[in-house]
Amino acid sequence: MSDFLPQSVREGLEAARREAERRKSRLKVRDGDESYPVLRFWSKGFALAADPAPNLRGLVDLFDGERHLYQCLIVNSREEAGERIFEFKRSTAACDRPPIDFERPSHAPIGLITNG
Structure with missing residues (x-):
């Protein structure tokens, strides 16, 4: 079906799809004071929109809303289909x-009650 659409319409639909993904994603990556929305995330890396994303390198933090998920060392990036793809060298929860x-024993007390 997409073969019947003009190139400009296909590009517009693709841009609208990317914008919708960017808005619905709660994931974001922070590099210092800057933060960028994550379009896709998998075990070996993540993807950002190519437009606002700089060529990040080094240690970044990955958040779901305001909850800190991972501290990641990213080493490689490339651009594919309007996305900048980053790969992890390591990611630590x-x-x-x-x-x-x-080791905490299973029968250890959780708190101390005093007669005060």
Whole structure:
């Protein structure tokens, strides 16, 4: 069906599809004070719209709304079909508390009750 549409109409439809994806996505990547909406995300990388996205390198943070998901080291980017594709060298899940370096027994008390 898309073979019957003029090239300008196909380009307009593709631009509208990308804009809709950009608006509905809650995922964003932050590089310092700048943040960019993520169009697609997979285990080895993510894609941003090619227009506003700079050629990012190094350590960035990935958020879902305001919830910090991953700290990522990105090393490679390329442009395909209006998207800038970034690949991870590593991605570490963010935690809301510091990691512990010992095993907690299952019967350990959770709190201390005092007679005060």
